[in-house]
Amino acid sequence: MSGGALAYRFVTASTLALVRDLELAAHIVVDGMMLGQHTSRRAGAGFEFSQYRSYQPGDDLRRLDWKLLGRSDRYFVREAETETSVTVRILLDATGSMAHEEAGVSKLDYARYLAAALMLLAHRQGDAVGLYVLGDGRAVTHRPRREPSHLHRLLHELERIQPAGRWPVWSALERAVTPDAERGITIFLGDFHERGDEIRAAVKRLAGARHEVICFQVLGDVERAFAYRGTITLEELETGRRLDLVAEESRDLATATLEQQLRDLRYAVEESGAALVPCLLAQPFEGPLREYLGRRSRYA
Amino acid sequence: MFASPLWLYALATLAIPLALHLWSRRPRQLIRVGSLRHIADLAEARSWSARLTEPLLLLLRLGLLTAVVLALAGPRIGTGRLGSTASRLVLVEPELLEDTALVRRDPLLDSLARSRVTVRLLVPGLPRVQLDGVGSDLGVPEEERRSGRAALWDLLVAADRLVTPGGSMLVIARPRVVRLGGRRPTLAARVVWYDPAPQAERSEWLAGRWSVTPDSAFEVAGWGTPRGTGYRSRMLDGPAQRGAADAPVTVVVQGRDSASRQRLRLAAFAVGTMLGQQVRVAAEPGRADLVLTTAAPSDSLLAAPHRIARVSPAVLRSSALADSVLAQWPWNRLVRDPDDPREVSLAQAMPGLGGTARPDQRDARPALLLLALMFFAVERWLATRPRRGPA
Numbered sequence: 001m002s003g004g005a006l007a008y009r010f011v012t013a014s015t016l017a018l019v020r021d022l023e024l025a026a027h028i029v030v031d032g033m034m035l036g037q038h039t040s041r042r043a044g045a046g047f048e049f050s051q052y053r054s055y056q057p058g059d060d061l062r063r064l065d066w067k068l069l070g071r072s073d074r075y076f077v078r079e080a081e082t083e084t085s086v087t088v089r090i091l092l093d094a095t096g097s098m099a100h101e102e103a104g105v106s107k108l109d110y111a112r113y114l115a116a117a118l119m120l121l122a123h124r125q126g127d128a129v130g131l132y133v134l135g136d137g138r139a140v141t142h143r144p145r146r147e148p149s150h151l152h153r154l155l156h157e158l159e160r161i162q163p164a165g166r167w168p169v170w171s172a173l174e175r176a177v178t179p180d181a182e183r184g185i186t187i188f189l190g191d192f193h194e195r196g197d198e199i200r201a202a203v204k205r206l207a208g209a210r211h212e213v214i215c216f217q218v219l220g221d222v223e224r225a226f227a228y229r230g231t232i233t234l235e236e237l238e239t240g241r242r243l244d245l246v247a248e249e250s251r252d253l254a255t256a257t258l259e260q261q262l263r264d265l266r267y268a269v270e271e272s273g274a275a276l277v278p279c280l281l282a283q284p285f286e287g288p289l290r291e292y293l294g295r296r297s298r299y300a
Numbered sequence: 301m302f303a304s305p306l307w308l309y310a311l312a313t314l315a316i317p318l319a320l321h322l323w324s325r326r327p328r329q330l331i332r333v334g335s336l337r338h339i340a341d342l343a344e345a346r347s348w349s350a351r352l353t354e355p356l357l358l359l360l361r362l363g364l365l366t367a368v369v370l371a372l373a374g375p376r377i378g379t380g381r382l383g384s385t386a387s388r389l390v391l392v393e394p395e396l397l398e399d400t401a402l403v404r405r406d407p408l409l410d411s412l413a414r415s416r417v418t419v420r421l422l423v424p425g426l427p428r429v430q431l432d433g434v435g436s437d438l439g440v441p442e443e444e445r446r447s448g449r450a451a452l453w454d455l456l457v458a459a460d461r462l463v464t465p466g467g468s469m470l471v472i473a474r475p476r477v478v479r480l481g482g483r484r485p486t487l488a489a490r491v492v493w494y495d496p497a498p499q500a501e502r503s504e505w506l507a508g509r510w511s512v513t514p515d516s517a518f519e520v521a522g523w524g525t526p527r528g529t530g531y532r533s534r535m536l537d538g539p540a541q542r543g544a545a546d547a548p549v550t551v552v553v554q555g556r557d558s559a560s561r562q563r564l565r566l567a568a569f570a571v572g573t574m575l576g577q578q579v580r581v582a583a584e585p586g587r588a589d590l591v592l593t594t595a596a597p598s599d600s601l602l603a604a605p606h607r608i609a610r611v612s613p614a615v616l617r618s619s620a621l622a623d624s625v626l627a628q629w630p631w632n633r634l635v636r637d638p639d640d641p642r643e644v645s646l647a648q649a650m651p652g653l654g655g656t657a658r659p660d661q662r663d664a665r666p667a668l669l670l671l672a673l674m675f676f677a678v679e680r681w682l683a684t685r686p687r688r689g690p691a
Contacts, residue, residue, distance in 0.1 A: 097334030097335055098334070099332065100332065100333055100334040101332075107334065191334050191335075193334045193335035193337060194337070220334075223333060223334070228331060230329065231328050231329070232328055232329045232330075232331055233328045233329065233330050233331070234331050234332075234333050234336055234339075235330060235331070235332045235333070236332075236333065236334075236335060236336045237332050237333065237334055238334075238335075241336060243336055243339070244328060245339075250339060253339065254338060254339045257338040257339060258338040261337070261338050
């Protein structure tokens with residue numbers, strides 16, 4: 001692996017923030033991932049030769065290799081690797097809490113870059129990609145399609161998203177997602193900050209609908225370690241509620257409670273058959289992307 | 301009400317906790333976060349507690365400072381109002397009730413006369429008088445009036461016995477020097493002085509005069525107004541102003557022991573210094589101008605030409621020794637009129653000022669210090685108790 005590729009593998013959101021074009025940022029991320037190694041293929045009808053096998057009654061005669069029959073007077077069937085086609089749905093949390101920002105990078109920025117990279121990756125693997133933007137109490141739907149123009153449309157849509165409002169009710173989410181009866185991989189991008197258990201409930205329902213659900217939970221490094229200093233006022237982005245506190249005095253309690261909540265969330269998500277991948281804002285994209293590729297490979 | 305009211309200026313320190321409280325409420329660094337859920341549960345209780353605790357701490361600190369400052373100022377608890385205590389006694393100078401014009405002019409005397417209350421006259425025996433009019437002769441002999449003026453403290457001590465503990469007495473009299481001289485007694489009753497329609501005229505008197513040189517003399521004159529008294533001095537030139545006794549006074553002291561003799565010597569020097577006369581102490585009575593003795597004079601002493609002043613052994617160890625010597629000093633040039641009408645300020649006349657606690661006013665310092673201690677303990681407990689949540 002060259003040094004340049006190695007550098008691409010560890011690219012972070014703060015680096016990508018310097019790149020204005022989202023598509024270019026996605027290319028930077030994906031190109032560093034040794035594209036193509038993780039495509040899941042199975043033997044069958046296709047274009048790329050894989051192997052010969054003896055003819056079995058019931059095989060399609062069109063797949064019989066006539067030239068080999070002429071040379072060896074034996075019946076062989078030509079097999080090729082068949083690329084599987086997967087429908088990838090990306091659910092992007094665009095509620096107000098995603099405006100949480102650290103070192104100039106917001107959670108939505110991170111989720112935007114990760115979603116763009118996933119879209120590009122899926123597109124290169126021939127998968128249909130759809131985008132569902134959840135925020136401001138509603139879900140904006142872009143149905144999964146495979147055309148390159150659709151990818152450009154989705155990337156353009158990603159660039160326009162602004163964090164606002166709260167999580168939509170399940171009925172709105174259900175109307176957006178379930179018309180795609182086709183099975184596939186559903187990628188959930190968000191911070192998973194809930195009022196009650198609305199996000200966990202949505203994950204459970206999607207996983208119950210035979211979706212392969214991968215949840216990428218985007219958290220800030222400072223937020224997770226509660227690395228604030230001095231006397232501060234915390235304001236909740238979605239509600240505007242404020243809390244005055246001394247950071248040093250509250251750190252142990254806050255981190256312990258947050259870790260407990262994360263453990264509860266992981267347990268609930270995995271219990272419903274989905275996977276939870278924590279992502280920190282300062283963390284490179286390689287980890288989440290490899291997690292996706294592994295899941296996709298197993299699914300396909 | 302306060303022994304040291306200047307300490308009340310220290311109440312300005314209340315601004316310190318107030319300023320600190322306001323400083324702690326200044327705008328803080330605002331951080332927008334996705335969720336407060338992980339601290340909200342405990343923060344709810346904590347913030348409610350903090351909202352209650354902070355003003356409570358402020359109040360406790362203010363209370364602590366106030367209690368300490370008030371304790372330093374030495375407050376006394378009690379009404380001090382006439383008539384509000386267990387009993388009261390009204391003592392009136394007879395001349396005031398006999399002066400019709402004065403009674404009509406003075407509101408208190410007028411009220412007393414109209415209400416027909418029973419008062420006691422400020423003369424020996426403290427006779428009770430039923431006021432049923434003013435202007436009439438009360439029938440008090442002149443000797444008793446003079447005696448009453450001269451022995452005010454004795455009358456007040458006698459009246460003090462008639463007042464139940466915690467009671468008070470209202471003394472309606474003109475405060476005059478002759479009346480207020482001598483050691484002030486400590487009285488159990490609270491004394492309220494009332495000077496009816498004080499005279500506005502200014503009075504002056506000769507306090508003393510003595511020679512400085514053969515051709516000059518030094519004179520001290522006193523003055524008195526309803527607002528106070530004072531002295532001024534001036535030098536008089538010329539032989540006509542010379543005093544009578546300019547030669548040194550030779551004194552011989554006789555006492556039972558050396559301590560008594562020493563006290564007599566010091567008293568003689570003090571009197572001489574006050575009168576501007578030179579005093580010499582001699583050992584032989586034959587050369588003395590004055591013999592100060594604590595014993596009864598012997599026949600030989602009485603036969604000698606010098607003067608004899610006998611000092612009571614009871615006075616020998618008291619602060620009245622100098623007064624006793626002065627009273628018998630043959631060359632006392634101070635002019636003293638028993639009926640000196642000059643007036644003094646009521647503040648000078650108030651007995652018991654400067655240290656004698658009044659029975660109806662309790663010292664509030666122990667209670668305040670206890671209160672301050674309680675405030676301090678509660679404040680420390682609140683401020684240092686373990687915090688279960690964010691600040």
